[in-house]
Amino acid sequence: xxxxPAELIINEDGSIYHxxxxxxxxxxxxxxxxxxxxxxxxxxxFDTIEVKKGKREFHTHTGHxxxxxxxxxxxxxxxxxxxIVLNELDALVNIDLKTRTLKANHTSLNIxxxxxxxxxxxNIPIDTFLIxxxxxxxxxxLHFYEHDNINFPEIEDEFIAHTxxxxxxxxxxxxxxxxxxxxxxxxxxxxxxxxxxxxGFYGPQQRQLRIKxxxxxxxxxxxxxxxxxxxxxxxxxxxxxIYALAQxxxxxxxxxxxxxANRSTGEFSATPTESVDKLIELxxxxxx
Ligand SMILES: O=P(O)(O)O[C@H]1O[C@H](CO)[C@@H](O)[C@H]1O
Ligand SMILES: O=c1cc[nH]c(=O)[nH]1
Numbered sequence: 001x002x003x004x005p006a007e008l009i010i011n012e013d014g015s016i017y018h019x020x021x022x023x024x025x026x027x028x029x030x031x032x033x034x035x036x037x038x039x040x041x042x043x044x045x046f047d048t049i050e051v052k053k054g055k056r057e058f059h060t061h062t063g064h065x066x067x068x069x070x071x072x073x074x075x076x077x078x079x080x081x082x083x084i085v086l087n088e089l090d091a092l093v094n095i096d097l098k099t100r101t102l103k104a105n106h107t108s109l110n111i112x113x114x115x116x117x118x119x120x121x122x123n124i125p126i127d128t129f130l131i132x133x134x135x136x137x138x139x140x141x142l143h144f145y146e147h148d149n150i151n152f153p154e155i156e157d158e159f160i161a162h163t164x165x166x167x168x169x170x171x172x173x174x175x176x177x178x179x180x181x182x183x184x185x186x187x188x189x190x191x192x193x194x195x196x197x198x199x200g201f202y203g204p205q206q207r208q209l210r211i212k213x214x215x216x217x218x219x220x221x222x223x224x225x226x227x228x229x230x231x232x233x234x235x236x237x238x239x240x241x242i243y244a245l246a247q248x249x250x251x252x253x254x255x256x257x258x259x260x261a262n263r264s265t266g267e268f269s270a271t272p273t274e275s276v277d278k279l280i281e282l283x284x285x286x287x288x
Contacts, residue, residue: 003100010097016088019073020055023092027062027069029110029287030089034238036074041273042114042280043072058085068288079139079197079241086111086245094249110181111246111253114283116276117195117236118205118261120223124191125259126267127275129282130234131185132195132255133177134227137240139199140170150247151175155227163221166214174227175243178252184286185254193233195255196222197240205235205263223264234259256283 009017015025031042036059043049046063053060057076062069075085091097093107117130124130134152136159142151152174159165159172198204203211206219225232239255246253258279260269269275 001101003095008091008095008097008100014097016091016097018055018084019058019060019088019092020053021060021088021092023097025051025053025060025062025071026073026089026092027071028093028107029068029070030112031070031072031283032075032085032111032113032238032242033072034075034077034115036076038114038276039072039074041277042284045280045284046070057081065284065288070284070287075238077201078199078237079137079141082238082241082245083141086242086249086251090245090249090251106250109246109251111242111251112181112283112287113238113242113253113255114276114279115236115238115255115257116260116272117234117257118263119234119259120196120219120263121231121233122262122264124233124262126262126269127271128259129190129279130193130195130257130259131177131182131190132239132243132257133182133192134194134230135175135177135197135240135243135255136194136232137173137175137197137244138170138204139197139240141241142173142175142244143170145244145248147244147248150244158227159225162225163218173240173244175240175247177243177254178246181252181254185256185283187282187286189282190256191233192230193257194227194230195239195257196232196235198235198237201237219263235263
């Protein structure tokens with residue numbers, strides 16, 4: 001079946017619509033970061049950089065480190081952007097862009113997010129690192145795709161009951177990281193976490209500047225929820241979308257988080273860039 005021009009959008013130079021990339025521009029190991037400025041913060045550690053391309057908030061550098069080819073791409077903020085980035089990365093490896101047909105052989109990408117996050121447990125120190133073993137998505141992205149048996153309805157039901165989740169919000173969905181890729185990042189400097197992915201930074205993460213979030217008690221309810229002794233640990237805005245689409249498309253994904261805020265103690269990191277840099281170095285050491 002040939003994908004229609006409005007379904008699979010190709011730019012004049014043959015690159016994919018939003019990412020502006022050709023299939024040869026990406027490695028099978030892809031680091032995603034939210035902030036476009038973080039792309040060069042990662043790639044400056046590479047030995048060589050062969051590709052530097054971008055469009056909108058999606059900036060990509062591909063290069064080599066210790067002989068390993070790695071791409072780093074910025075996603076911007078939110079799971080709406082993750083829908084674009086993951087689908088287009090997958091198209092670059094699993095769709096023949098010239099014939100507009102699905103390739104017979106599937107290529108699996110290793111996708112590693114390096115992001116910032118706010119802890120919700122008081123005992124999680126600022127400037128430390130966490131890997132999201134589980135994520136719970138409040139964004140609803142998973143519900144727009146057919147999905148059988150990848151999420152954990154029993155945990156979702158417990159969570160909905162525990163938090164008195166509003167029926168008019170999307171049903172939260174729980175997913176796990178790639179065990180295989182997770183093993184690579186097993187390290188006493190990286191705590192295992194259960195990450196909540198939110199649809200916004202202010203109201204959805206119970207921040208009140210001039211307007212009051214609708215459920216102020218939600219933060220307390222989030223911090224007291226646990227599954228199999230694993231408490232919810234942190235809030236951010238992309239992980240559940242990455243885990244959803246990676247699993248649906250047959251890729252391996254993990255999310256590494258640098259704790260820049262602690263919502264329980266009210267602290268914010270004095271050195272967020274330096275702390276993220278340490279996580280980047282640790283991540284690259286594991287990868288190459
Ligand atoms: O630092 P990044 O990767 O952007 O991640 C976090 O920071 C942004 C909010 O400030 C959201 O994208 C959140 O997920
Ligand atoms: O509190 C925080 C910090 C970083 N990113 C978020 O989404 N929330």
